[in-house]
Amino acid sequence: VITTLGFALLPGSAVGQQKSLKDQLVGTWRNVSTIVTRKDGQKLEPFGNKPTGVLIFTADGNIALITTRSDVPKIASNNRLEGTPEEYAAIMRGTHAFFGTYTVNETAKSFTISVVGGTFPNEVGGSTTRTVTAITADELKFTYPAGAAVGAVAEASWRRAK
Numbered sequence: 001v002i003t004t005l006g007f008a009l010l011p012g013s014a015v016g017q018q019k020s021l022k023d024q025l026v027g028t029w030r031n032v033s034t035i036v037t038r039k040d041g042q043k044l045e046p047f048g049n050k051p052t053g054v055l056i057f058t059a060d061g062n063i064a065l066i067t068t069r070s071d072v073p074k075i076a077s078n079n080r081l082e083g084t085p086e087e088y089a090a091i092m093r094g095t096h097a098f099f100g101t102y103t104v105n106e107t108a109k110s111f112t113i114s115v116v117g118g119t120f121p122n123e124v125g126g127s128t129t130r131t132v133t134a135i136t137a138d139e140l141k142f143t144y145p146a147g148a149a150v151g152a153v154a155e156a157s158w159r160r161a162k
Contacts (some may be wrong), residue, residue, distance in 0.1 A: 069094035
């Protein structure tokens with residue numbers, strides 16, 4: 001029994017190794033919260049206190065994110081192409097979506113997203129790095145710059161989808 005346990009704990013053993021950060025990220029996550037802290041210390045919840053969202057990491061390096069406020073107003077005309085300027089403004093402020101690719105820096109405990117397309121055109125073609133502050137089988141937290149002009153930092157919390 002002791003010999004078997006010893007082999008299981010050796011560095012080369014699959015039993016004794018922890019999963020890589022990339023392996024831990026792969027899957028589907030649901031948004032729990034997104035809190036932006038501005039330079040002056042003011043905290044904002046751009047998606048409200050009950051955000052809805054999905055974050056998907058694929059094993060081959062693709063990523064997709066959709067986050068919305070749970071209270072985004074409906075368009076009165078019931079036609080997404082015929083909203084009012086006020087309706088469109090509220091929708092834009094309460095949603096964020098993008099897709100692209102990602103790479104992981106295991107040493108820095110971070111991942112960098114290269115945005116291919118999304119709802120905020122200024123991000124398309126660019127990349128941002130998120131620093132993982134906590135990860136378990138069921139929970140993911142990371143920080144990232146949120147609004148270069150205001151020097152804000154966002155912390156996003158996610159729960160693995162079941």
